[in-house]
Amino acid sequence: MAELTLIEAVNQAFAYEMRDDKDVVLLGEDVGVNGGVFRATDGLIDEFGSDRVVDTPLAESVIVGMGIGMAAQGLKPIVELQFMGFIYPAVDQIINHAARLRNRTRGRLTCPMVIRAPFGGGIHAPEHHSESTEALFAHMPGVRVVIPSSPARAYGLLLAAIRDPDPVIFLEPKRVYRLGKQDIEDNGEALPLDSCFVLRDGIDVTLVSWGASIKETLEAATELSQLGIDAEVIDVATISPLDIDTILDSVTRTGRCVIVHEAARSFGAGAEIAAQLASEGITSLLAPVKRVTGFDTVMPLYRQEDDYLPGVSRVVEAVKQSMEYR
Amino acid sequence: MQDSEFNIETIEALDTEGHLQRPLPEGLADRDKLVDLYQLMVLSRVFDRAAINLQRTGAMGTYPSCEGQEAIGTGIGFAMRDDDVLVPYYRDVATQIHRDVLMEEILLYWGGDERGQNYQRQSQDFPVCIPIATQSCHAVGVAYAIKYRKQDRAVVTTCGDGATSKGDFYESINIAGAMGLPVVFVVNNNQWAISVPLEKQTAARTIAQKAFAAGIKGIRVDGNDPIAVYAVMIEALERARHDHQPTLVEALSYRLSDHTTADDATRYRDAQEYDEARAIEPLIRFKRFLQNEYDWSDADDKALYDDCDDRVKKASEVYQATAGQAAGEFFDHMFAELPTDLARQKKAWLDAVKHRG
Numbered sequence: 001m002a003e004l005t006l007i008e009a010v011n012q013a014f015a016y017e018m019r020d021d022k023d024v025v026l027l028g029e030d031v032g033v034n035g036g037v038f039r040a041t042d043g044l045i046d047e048f049g050s051d052r053v054v055d056t057p058l059a060e061s062v063i064v065g066m067g068i069g070m071a072a073q074g075l076k077p078i079v080e081l082q083f084m085g086f087i088y089p090a091v092d093q094i095i096n097h098a099a100r101l102r103n104r105t106r107g108r109l110t111c112p113m114v115i116r117a118p119f120g121g122g123i124h125a126p127e128h129h130s131e132s133t134e135a136l137f138a139h140m141p142g143v144r145v146v147i148p149s150s151p152a153r154a155y156g157l158l159l160a161a162i163r164d165p166d167p168v169i170f171l172e173p174k175r176v177y178r179l180g181k182q183d184i185e186d187n188g189e190a191l192p193l194d195s196c197f198v199l200r201d202g203i204d205v206t207l208v209s210w211g212a213s214i215k216e217t218l219e220a221a222t223e224l225s226q227l228g229i230d231a232e233v234i235d236v237a238t239i240s241p242l243d244i245d246t247i248l249d250s251v252t253r254t255g256r257c258v259i260v261h262e263a264a265r266s267f268g269a270g271a272e273i274a275a276q277l278a279s280e281g282i283t284s285l286l287a288p289v290k291r292v293t294g295f296d297t298v299m300p301l302y303r304q305e306d307d308y309l310p311g312v313s314r315v316v317e318a319v320k321q322s323m324e325y326r
Numbered sequence: 327m328q329d330s331e332f333n334i335e336t337i338e339a340l341d342t343e344g345h346l347q348r349p350l351p352e353g354l355a356d357r358d359k360l361v362d363l364y365q366l367m368v369l370s371r372v373f374d375r376a377a378i379n380l381q382r383t384g385a386m387g388t389y390p391s392c393e394g395q396e397a398i399g400t401g402i403g404f405a406m407r408d409d410d411v412l413v414p415y416y417r418d419v420a421t422q423i424h425r426d427v428l429m430e431e432i433l434l435y436w437g438g439d440e441r442g443q444n445y446q447r448q449s450q451d452f453p454v455c456i457p458i459a460t461q462s463c464h465a466v467g468v469a470y471a472i473k474y475r476k477q478d479r480a481v482v483t484t485c486g487d488g489a490t491s492k493g494d495f496y497e498s499i500n501i502a503g504a505m506g507l508p509v510v511f512v513v514n515n516n517q518w519a520i521s522v523p524l525e526k527q528t529a530a531r532t533i534a535q536k537a538f539a540a541g542i543k544g545i546r547v548d549g550n551d552p553i554a555v556y557a558v559m560i561e562a563l564e565r566a567r568h569d570h571q572p573t574l575v576e577a578l579s580y581r582l583s584d585h586t587t588a589d590d591a592t593r594y595r596d597a598q599e600y601d602e603a604r605a606i607e608p609l610i611r612f613k614r615f616l617q618n619e620y621d622w623s624d625a626d627d628k629a630l631y632d633d634c635d636d637r638v639k640k641a642s643e644v645y646q647a648t649a650g651q652a653a654g655e656f657f658d659h660m661f662a663e664l665p666t667d668l669a670r671q672k673k674a675w676l677d678a679v680k681h682r683g
Binding site: 072108142165 | 411413440441443444445449450452453457460462463464465466467468469470471472474493494497498500501504505656659660661662665666667668
């Protein structure tokens with residue numbers, strides 16, 4: 001058992017799985033000698049060698065496309081894209097190939113690959129380093145989109161993603177990479193994909209979030225409890241395919257739902273959750289589903305990024321508005 | 327580098343009249359082998375024309391013809407070993423047939439049925455790639471896996487001349503060079519990317535010279551000459567397998583067809599240029615060669631064509647007799663296991679189908 005940050009948990013999951021499975025190969029820009037710009041792969045080249053921890057040229061499309069070829073041969077590539085803002089040259093490969101290889105060959109070739117990218121705002125990074133565009137990928141059939149929100153879930157979900165026989169886009173909320181530590185036993189136990197995690201039980205309102213926003217959502221729940229409002233908090237974790245059942249089950253009990261995400265509001269993953277609640281849970285709802293999100297603007301540079309990000313007070317305010325419906 | 331160094335010689339074995347210009351490569355030095363080579367070209371041509379007819383009569387969807395490019399696919403097919411891996415584009419009928427992809431499977435795919443890419447006798451080759459140049463990247467990954475496992479195999483990937491304008495092509499040849507991967511990139515330079523001719527595609531005098539920027543070997547070959555293509559591919563594949571050195575092969579040819587059955591090349595193609603290209607196409611030349619050197623008779627030729635006609639007819643019959651996929655089958659291959667919500671979508675769809683009767 002060791003106390004680990006989220007980024008250390010990512011590193012530990014890699015090391016565990018690479019010791020266990022020679023087919024696991026890491027590749028990306030700066031992942032080798034430098035250990036990744038966030039140190040996710042720190043030290044791994046020393047233990048596993050440069051043919052398993054591969055520094056690639058600076059070319060995102062071929063990094064992902066090459067992963068597809070490796071996966072089709074039965075390797076389990078884990079490719080790192082340095083920031084989500086630089087994933088777009090590889091979107092063609094993700095959507096047209098990784099997501100479809102199993103389908104278009106009727107299972108003859110498959111793509112057991114993990115595509116990792118740090119994402120989200122709040123670390124005063126330069127332009128193009130702070131966006132949250134998970135909905136782009138959640139909309140595409142054939143890929144899983146998984147987002148951890150704590151060191152333990154990073155460890156367990158990453159192991160699950162590596163072992164999954166299909167492509168997983170694993171988005172790491174870099175704002176909480178080093179925010180807190182958790183005791184993690186390095187036992188190789190994966191957490192389930194396609195499942196939400198209920199982080200806090202409550203009876204008055206359901207708060208749904210993922211990634212770094214889980215932090216503000218939990219803080220809001222604490223603040224709300226001082227106002228006598230008992231919030232349930234759900235970490236969606238796998239954005240797609242969505243575990244709507246856990247959310248529906250909660251909202252059936254609470255009758256109220258506030259969704260919190262960093263990404264722009266329109267057509268975001270929150271919209272899908274709200275739509276499903278409307279179509280499957282309308283009779284349970286006591287109040288309109290609220291969304292507390294980023295805005296439909298370009299992510300501001302860092303002096304204004306805190307205005308963009310959904311903070312605790314915006315979440316608390318939305319819940320208060322929800323509670324006004326009787 | 328001096329400009330003159332960009333003058334890359336085009337490797338030829340047969341001249342346009344079918345006269346052999348150099349000794350036959352070892353693997354092709356007997357009549358039977360050469361007839362096999364010719365047979366694959368003819369079979370591809372006959373298949374291609376049958377496929378177009380199926381489309382024209384409404385029995386198949388849009389199809390991209392490979393007429394004129396049969397020698398490239400044939401040379402590649404004969405040079406590859408069974409355990410090498412092909413990562414093709416969509417005019418590689420000859421190579422695919424030679425590598426045990428069934429003709430009825432090719433028809434099934436263009437006939438709108440995904441099962442046509444679940445090749446029953448070819449487990450490792452990639453399916454045809456529709457988005458341009460993206461397959462180059464997959465070939466690099468397959469080559470990495472081969473090298474990682476220290477296997478004595480190589481990868482061949484193909485594309486057209488238009489694809490060499492794309493980032494994926496450059497990224498792939500570059501990374502293959504940087505990592506030293508066992509892969510051969512073959513560009514079918516058929517002079518056209520739909521309606522855009524090569525001179526609008528690039529100011530580079532050759533496509534082969536693009537290899538220089540990636541630090542890999544670039545070769546130019548007469549793509550209407552299957553013997554030359556074979557010889558070049560044997561050499562490139564050996565370099566890939568033994569030295570882990572990638573090669574870019576530019577195979578010069580001409581697209582004697584429309585881009586696809588949905589295209590009409592007379593809108594943009596000069597008639598005289600087309601006639602000139604047709605005069606030097608690979609099948610005519612190779613028949614002359616067999617006549618010149620191996621007493622190939624018109625009767626031999628007719629027998630060969632008849633045999634190919636029969637095989638293609640049988641494949642077409644199998645294709646047309648293939649039962650459709652089960653209702654809702656398209657849900658089943660998104661993931662190894664059907665996710666909960668997708669299972670519900672499938673059930674709702676099947677219930678609705680049942681309800682409608």
